[in-house]
Amino acid sequence: MCLSTLAKIAAVAACMALAPVAAAAQTYPSKPIKLIVPAPPGGAIDILARLVGERLAVSMGQPVIVENKPGASNNLGTDLIAKSAPDGYTIGIVGGSHNIAKFLFKDLPWDPEKSFEPIVYTHVVPLVFGVYPGIPAKTLPELVAWLKANPDKAKVATSGRGSAQEMAAEMFQMTSGAKLVMVPYKGSSQAHPDLLAGRTALYIDTISAIKGHVKSGAVRAVAVSTAKRSAALPDVPTAAEQGLTGYDANTNGGILAPAGTPKPIIARLNAEINAILKMPDIAAKLEGAGIEVQGGSPEDYAALIKSDLVKWGKVVKEAGIEPE
Amino acid sequence: MDILTNLAIGFSTALSLTNLAYCFVGVFLGTAVGVLPGLGVPATVAMLLPATFALPPVSALIMLAGIFYGAQYGGSTTSILVNLPGETSSVITALDGHQMARQGKAGRALATAAIASFFAGTVCTLLMAMFAPPLGAMALEFGPAEYFSLMVLGLVASIVLASGSILHALGMVVIGLLLGLVGTDVNSGAQRYSLGIAELTDGINFVVIAMGMFGLGEIVANLETADTRELMIKKVSGLWPTREDWRRIRAPILRGTLLGSVLGLLPGGGAALASFGAYALEKKVSRNRAEFGHGAIEGVAAPEAANNAGAQMSFVPMLTLGIPSNPVMALMIGAMVIQGIQPGPGVMTEQPTLFWGVVVSMWIGNLMLLVLNLPLIGLWVKMISVPYHLLYPTILVFCAIGVFSLSNTTFDVQLMVLFGLVGYVLKKLGCEPAPMLLGFILGPMMEEYLRRALLLSMGDPTTLITSPISAVMLALAAILLVLVLLPSFGSTRREAFQDE
Numbered sequence: 070m071c072l073s074t075l076a077k078i079a080a081v082a083a084c085m086a087l088a089p090v091a092a093a094a095q096t097y098p099s100k101p102i103k104l105i106v107p108a109p110p111g112g113a114i115d116i117l118a119r120l121v122g123e124r125l126a127v128s129m130g131q132p133v134i135v136e137n138k139p140g141a142s143n144n145l146g147t148d149l150i151a152k153s154a155p156d157g158y159t160i161g162i163v164g165g166s167h168n169i170a171k172f173l174f175k176d177l178p179w180d181p182e183k184s185f186e187p188i189v190y191t192h193v194v195p196l197v198f199g200v201y202p203g204i205p206a207k208t209l210p211e212l213v214a215w216l217k218a219n220p221d222k223a224k225v226a227t228s229g230r231g232s233a234q235e236m237a238a239e240m241f242q243m244t245s246g247a248k249l250v251m252v253p254y255k256g257s258s259q260a261h262p263d264l265l266a267g268r269t270a271l272y273i274d275t276i277s278a279i280k281g282h283v284k285s286g287a288v289r290a291v292a293v294s295t296a297k298r299s300a301a302l303p304d305v306p307t308a309a310e311q312g313l314t315g316y317d318a319n320t321n322g323g324i325l326a327p328a329g330t331p332k333p334i335i336a337r338l339n340a341e342i343n344a345i346l347k348m349p350d351i352a353a354k355l356e357g358a359g360i361e362v363q364g365g366s367p368e369d370y371a372a373l374i375k376s377d378l379v380k381w382g383k384v385v386k387e388a389g390i391e392p393e
Numbered sequence: 394m395d396i397l398t399n400l401a402i403g404f405s406t407a408l409s410l411t412n413l414a415y416c417f418v419g420v421f422l423g424t425a426v427g428v429l430p431g432l433g434v435p436a437t438v439a440m441l442l443p444a445t446f447a448l449p450p451v452s453a454l455i456m457l458a459g460i461f462y463g464a465q466y467g468g469s470t471t472s473i474l475v476n477l478p479g480e481t482s483s484v485i486t487a488l489d490g491h492q493m494a495r496q497g498k499a500g501r502a503l504a505t506a507a508i509a510s511f512f513a514g515t516v517c518t519l520l521m522a523m524f525a526p527p528l529g530a531m532a533l534e535f536g537p538a539e540y541f542s543l544m545v546l547g548l549v550a551s552i553v554l555a556s557g558s559i560l561h562a563l564g565m566v567v568i569g570l571l572l573g574l575v576g577t578d579v580n581s582g583a584q585r586y587s588l589g590i591a592e593l594t595d596g597i598n599f600v601v602i603a604m605g606m607f608g609l610g611e612i613v614a615n616l617e618t619a620d621t622r623e624l625m626i627k628k629v630s631g632l633w634p635t636r637e638d639w640r641r642i643r644a645p646i647l648r649g650t651l652l653g654s655v656l657g658l659l660p661g662g663g664a665a666l667a668s669f670g671a672y673a674l675e676k677k678v679s680r681n682r683a684e685f686g687h688g689a690i691e692g693v694a695a696p697e698a699a700n701n702a703g704a705q706m707s708f709v710p711m712l713t714l715g716i717p718s719n720p721v722m723a724l725m726i727g728a729m730v731i732q733g734i735q736p737g738p739g740v741m742t743e744q745p746t747l748f749w750g751v752v753v754s755m756w757i758g759n760l761m762l763l764v765l766n767l768p769l770i771g772l773w774v775k776m777i778s779v780p781y782h783l784l785y786p787t788i789l790v791f792c793a794i795g796v797f798s799l800s801n802t803t804f805d806v807q808l809m810v811l812f813g814l815v816g817y818v819l820k821k822l823g824c825e826p827a828p829m830l831l832g833f834i835l836g837p838m839m840e841e842y843l844r845r846a847l848l849l850s851m852g853d854p855t856t857l858i859t860s861p862i863s864a865v866m867l868a869l870a871a872i873l874l875v876l877v878l879l880p881s882f883g884s885t886r887r888e889a890f891q892d893e
Contacts, residue, residue: 230582
């Protein structure tokens with residue numbers, strides 16, 4: 070019995086004290102992981118969840134169950150993620166509405182920042198300014214001039230309250246100074262016929278939805294909404310390039326866990342999902358669906374949520390939209 | 394694109410092995426549903442909706458369509474053999490069909506029904522191929538104002554054509570409209586009638602209503618009627634109609650097909666109305682008038698041709714304009730929306746394989762039905778004796794599973810039970826659920842289109858009458874309303890429905 074024995078005992082004791090946390094992270098995952106999609110099947114985040122979920126099951130060695138929990142503008146499912154046990158066995162994927170909902174709903178039961186532990190920024194979906202070709206405007210400045218000169222025809226299709234399409238249009242109204250009449254539709258397929266017939270002048274829609282009409286010439290693509298050009302329409306310049314400084318509207322999303330999920334688990338998921346997003350076939354499949362793959366650290370995603378909240382908060386306020 | 398290329402696209406789609414298989418499943422299920430009096434087509438289609446999520450859109454629609462027209466065949470089988478119509482559209486067939494069976498001419502009655510149905514199905518496939526493209530070409534001229542007026546016409550027509558009291562039909566439409574308002578207002582995001590329940594903020598899912606009202610409500614109501622199924626079938630023999638029969642059924646089949654095609658196009662029309670109309674017409678024009686009700690072969694041929702034609706033509710407004718003319722078409726629209734296809738004029742140009750595949754599959758399905766029905770009569774007849782104490786619980790379980798799978802929530806299941814009760818009470822009160830479902834589907838669309846039309850016209854309501862298409866439709870709706878209020882028309886209408 071000497072000092073060294075004592076030291077060993079102390080070391081073992083110390084190890085035992087730390088054991089529960091370390092062991093949980095080491096044995097994680099020991100059961101299936103649930104990946105909640107707060108939207109119905111078929112949308113961008115559902116496609117992403119299914120592609121990523123399948124690969125994640127392989128790299129984690131446990132089944133990943135993708136569960137659609139649609140309803141109440143994605144708020145039901147998002148609330149379910151927020152209220153789940155923070156043990157790493159329930160994670161979720163959210164889309165653009167995550168950073169806008171706070172400004173639209175009075176009694177939102179979750180907070181976009183405080184209720185969650187961001188894991189990884191997965192994707193961004195760029196939008197494109199689709200113009201009725203009967204309008205002579207070929208560039209964004211020409212479009213702005215035309216809209217200002219024809220206030221009775223300055224009708225812009227949107228996809229309903231809080232949609233990325235509406236936010237992008239409001240932001241366009243704010244930065245361009247043109248006075249627009251917003252005409253809400255329930256999604257792209259309803260808005261397209263009126264745009265094609267010239268009943269509306271402009272629709273800022275996702276590239277994947279409107280690409281077909283742009284290719285056929287039924288709709289003229291005048292600008293891309295994101296800060297960078299899109300790989301899907303490389304010849305179309307961005308709004309910022311055409312003098313609309315600071316214009317950057319898109320719908321983005323990522324995977325997150327309920328607040329309080331242990332950091333080692335977040336780190337593990339972040340590493341695995343980043344690796345999956347880098348797989349060429351995954352990126353190619355998503356690109357085909359008009360989704361651009363992102364990635365990065367949990368902190369990157371947290372920072373994006375923060376800046377988006379500031380951005381959309383300002384747009385909603387300027388547009389005079391009251392929370393319901 | 395001419396008719397031949399279109400039909401070629403259709404054949405190449407419909408003849409794929411998968412689609413042939415789904416078509417067969419559809420017509421097989423349809424025949425079964427038609428045979429079973431306790432189970433209606435809307436309930437079956439509603440139950441199968443969740444199962445179609447995983448299928449490609451074409452296969453899903455081909456199968457669901459097969460159930461619809463397949464049921465017209467099945468319904469006539471039981472009408473003729475056991476005087477127990479499985480569907481309202483074959484009620485009228487029982488009048489003369491069953492008399493024929495009693496006289497030992499069951500085989501000829503069944504064959505006549507099948508041949509008449511097949512002929513009508515073939516003609517309608519051609520009619521659809523001819524008339525759908527011009528309708529689709531008008532698509533871009535249909536803006537919000539035109540759609541709104543078209544739907545007003547549709548709702549008015551569904552009230553006028555509903556069997557039973559007009560006041561009841563009107564009341565049901567209004568209830569449907571009100572239910573359709575539940576949820577989030579598209580323009581402002583405001584909540585309406587959601588009672589603070591998060592599940593209601595997206596509105597009520599129409600599958601929930603349909604399964605509740607048609608599935609549960611019907612089962613509960615059926616449980617009341619005592620089980621009086623007597624199997625009085627002797628061996629069915631002599632399937633082939635005689636030369637004399639052929640001569641007698643030729644004209645009625647043609648007239649029935651034509652009448653059915655026209656009535657099928659009308660909102661609220663479809664198979665049931667077509668068969669009643671065709672029977673009434675034959676009774677007036679036939680040389681063998683006296684035989685009607687005592688086994689006149691014309692009384693089988695005409696309504697059977699008409700109900701099949703009506704069933705098939707009701708797809709035209711649904712596929713070309715996205716307007717449902719009956720609850721089954723409303724469910725089909727739901728199936729398309731779930732598949733990410735916006736029903737409307739775009740379907741024909743953007744999804745030619747879907748559109749033409751479904752059209753052609755109907756002809757193939759009709760052929761299958763001909764083959765399926767005549768030799769397998771024995772099987773179908775046995776099916777009538779399936780014990781209901783096994784059938785009904787099974788249906789209930791399938792309804793519950795289907796509704797739960799919509800958005801993985803028990804709330805929808807509870808809501809379905811509630812609508813089941815409501816449906817039962819309304820049935821007791823003599824209120825048909827069909828106008829309600831149409832109101833529920835069309836109401837929110839009408840509101841949306843009206844508000845959009847006004848936004849686009851900068852608040853000028855005359856946009857509804859300055860557009861010629863819209864003006865014509867509103868005028869038609871007004872004329873229909875006035876007609877219905879005229880006493881003479883009212884009595885004719887009562888007469889037309891009295892056979893029910």
